[in-house]
Amino acid sequence: MAVNGQDILSRNLPNINDLSVVSLTSNELTTLNNALSQAEREHGPAGLPMATVEVRIGSSLSSEDLLFGGVFAPYDAEVSMALNAGHPVVLGLNHALSSTVPVLGQRTVSLPLRLDGTGSVALGVMDLESQASVKALDLVVSNVTDTLVPGVDWVESVGSFDFAPLGITDALTHAKQSSWMVELHIAGAQQQSKLRCPVASLPITSTSLAACTASGTALLWFR
Secondary structure, three states: EEEEEEEEEOOOOOOOOOOOOOOOHHHHHHHHHHHHHOOOOOOOOOOOEOOOOEOOOOOOOOOOOOOOOOOOOOOOOOOOOOOOOOOOOHHHHHHHHHHOOOOOOOOOOOOOOOOOOOOOOOOOOOOOOOOOEEEEEEEEOOOOOOOOOOOOOOEEEEEEEHEEEEOOOOOHHHEEEEOOOOEEEEOOOEEEEEEEEHHHHHHOOOOOOOOOOOOOOOOOOOO
16 A cells, blocks of 8 residues: 555555455554655545545465455544635625524524535534624615606715724724725616726726726716
8 A cells, every 4th residue: 555656555455355344454544644644635525635545465376366356444534624704605604694593692604514525524514703893873865856858967975984893983084094995786677787896996987997897887987
């Protein structure tokens, strides 16, 4: 038996005339595990590295074919993951939590897992931390009218947010220094337009528009 091309174990086998199961002793398992812990780990998913184990069987007395059925190597691995607030899994869970209905003060979300092979997974949340965030207070939209032709009146929207949970007193300076972005998304029956700009480029003009990312139907901006 070899790990990453290095021989680690060798033993004599009895004559094989029928189905035979070869098991490693506790000492051989210790030798194998020690070699695996020092081997180059080129395979396996993130958090569960794996190494190549090669099993060679030969005979000096017979040239008959030998059917090798496979290797049964169960393992019990502990994978620990620490995810920050910007990780896609955390963002997905936070989004799911916001859309669930609390029951007796608790919200329940599902965390799907997909396995590449047969087996089972026991998942536990060992530690959970919450972070303060900006609190949305209200959104007021004015001058909204239904017309048969394009209107010339401005549709104004004013959103109010409370930065007190973050301990921020100067919201604009904090947003600029933290490279915050604002997004305008206008959707109609046939067309839509999306504009994403850094807070530092506000107010949006024909000049500051160069710092923004636009998609969809082009918008006209006047100073």
